[in-house]
Amino acid sequence: MLHANAALTPAQRLKLARLIVEEGWPTAWAAKFFAVSWTTADRWARRYRAEGKAGMVDRCSRPQTSPAKTNPATTKRIVSLRLRKRWGAVRLAVETGVAPSTAGAVLRRCGISRLSRLERRDQHVVRYERAAPGELLHADVKKLGNIPAGGGWRFLGREQGGANRTADGGRARSRHHHPLIGRGFIHVVLDDHSRVAYAEICEDETGPTAAAVLRRATAWFAARGVTARRVLTDNGGCYRSRDWAGACTELGITPKRTRPYRPQTNGKVERFHRTMTGEWAFAQFFTSEADRRAAFPGWLHAYNHHRPHTGIGGHPPISRLTNLPGQYT
Template identity: 85%
Template structure:
């Protein structure tokens, strides 16, 4: 690429060099004609004599050797610490015995100068999808704090939300003397292929409750033409209980569990939780927990039947359960 401030293009260099070499012009006269110094004119003429037309192109200004360049072992240590510790140039310099500018230059040269490029979310995700509905169900529980009468702090503010908690009294208190509002436990069973979801709001996350939800979820899917074969869960207590194992045996389901501390394996139901909290639980002001729970069935119907899902091409989940009467109602 030609330098933006270059006085000569490769074609002009060639013309000037030919005037000096072939037509015997003095270098001073040729330089005056092309608006450059005599030294520049002689340099291009010498290159033309040595290399011909090919010598008129630009060359890299990089030196042939860099004796002061950071040695490979130290470069490797700087990059290793950057990847493992996420340290900046000053911390790396203090640890490796180089100047901060040197550490920064190493990071730029190796392409790790920006932390945003090192985050896991920038890596290509590993995705999977089973070929037919029912081949794999994802089950999980989402725990949400109950809303006090009058509204919670997310919409009415910290002071008003705290006052509403105290007005909605009659409950046990925590160590800060604040009333305990309790929690709702949303048990979700989601089909891997279609992303169709069955969900119930319960008062606990015990084994019997989870087993009961599984029985009703399998029946709900069966009514829509889906035969469940396997179910994937995390390692929560309710999914390790005898009630859950018994329910899977009765329903002829193969139970599977994710690797500990690896929620990505159950990522589809985890993503459903995020959608659920954003579009239902925290989407608007509810003046009581009863009002929020009353809105849940309507939202779940919208999610299954009408909301476009980007994971399946922008179609609603129910559209993947074929030959289902009234699936778009």
């Protein structure tokens, strides 16, 4: 591949070589004319004599043989220990009798130099989907910092965004000395089978607020023919509260919680958060938090009714709730 400051392209090499070979120019003259060294001009002339036009293209710089390359048996042992023991290059070097730099080169060549890649390779992904709407709801809260008047740093940059935040936040400061302008708490309840989502933007994530959202969400789903049976949440304080437990008992819903530090179990709602922030919260420039919140109901309707969802075959979530009046409007 040609670098940005290459003196000769394949076409220029061909012109240089033909001047020397076919027109009889001295190599020194041709080199001076094309502003390259004598050895460079001579090399392309020799290649043209031997291979013709085909010899003007770039060649791989890798050597034909690598006698100092780590032998296959040692490479295999390094990889085996890495996969089984998760050892780093220094420990692997001690065990296999090579230099740490050699062990590191082997790990990079085999694509296992980072443990994060190694974990993804070994991880067994279990996918599931409930057979009918309402069998399992996923609930979670997404926290987003409010946008100051005039716009935030994502679109205006750190300097202007910080100035807007200071003007909007007044003298109140966080423990990191940032102006306080508050946060929005988006409570989401999502159906496992259909991926239809109910969401509200609230001012806190307390137990009473989460319980009230659950009551309104189940009523919203019931109006669309979905009877909630179970709800899965993380171990947040609002989901461990008496208010949440009381609401579940009142609604006849069985509450379930994920194993601590395993957000993958509640992955469908976590993926919804990513879609929501990418397509609504940070998708365009909002000059205030009020403007962003005003755009939320429209985006949520588009998500449920019109946006194709790859997890259900490219259809919008509402298509899995059949016989609903106006579901395609």
